[in-house]
Amino acid sequence: MNIGDVSKQAGLPPKTIRYYEDIGLVRPLRDTNGYRNFRDSDRHKLAFLGRARALGFTIEDCRNLLALWDDQARASSDVRAIAKQHLSLIENKIADLQAIQKTLTHLVHECAGDDRPDCPILDTLEKLSMP
Amino acid sequence: MNIGDVSKQAGLPPKTIRYYEDIGLVRPLRDTNGYRNFRDSDRHKLAFLGRARALGFTIEDCRNLLALWDDQARASSDVRAIAKQHLSLIENKIADLQAIQKTLTHLVHECAGDDRPDCPILDTLEKLSMP
């Protein structure tokens, strides 16, 4: 199957798929005309990658997850460790963003937002230590 | 004041400060020996930048905020618009991350995490459509 069809199937842009080949995540065959020819297993892998990336796993995580996926003798604890690590990263990010959200909500609320120049948002960025 | 001291004061690495000069956010003077010489206004700006960046504003947002900050005749509504826009971006990100968090939490919970190979995390990445 050619890259365009695979792209539709996996929901990944062709450029992304080529990039994944570049960095060694998939190794499709080649037809005599030079076109990539994706086997079932390649497409399977790409779908896997699409889902893992959608969950925010880094490419390196994906590489490791794929290796475990391929490994019949894997221990599920290895997979779980990666997922847990990633989850805690996500949770930290959420906490950071929520702190920002709180501050910004407060500031936006404070600011009249009219045509006068005085503005608590700028005042805060100017001089206050951040909460 | 030299870059090292400014760095400590503003809580920004020297490299970052040089980068900010590169892209035209600050324009410190130069001593005869070529060293950057930061005036009060430069340091003030850098502190402003540090806080704005800590709130996740992009560099381009920062540039606009700085321009408004400098503009005595600004309308606070312009500042507010930038902040509101940014806030909604943040809120979208939080929502995305929370969806991921939910899925991951569920998966991590499902997975035994022992030395057996069967693993709901891999199973999900393999075949399921994402919630």
Next chain:
DNA sequence: ACTTGACCTTCTAGCAACTGGAACCCTTAT
């Protein structure tokens, strides 16, 4: 047979916002 259009290929360069490193200059203290 020829052309059109939609594919495919490779390559280079660019995005954001820095960060690391190399190679070198300046100042101050010992």
Next chain:
DNA sequence: ATAAGGGTTCCAGTTGCTAGAAGGTCAAGT
């Protein structure tokens, strides 16, 4: 004199793609 600890520039790398250029291939229509 020299060593430590500033400073300077410039180039390359990071992450995960994405845009664009220049060109080869294929299937269908005229």
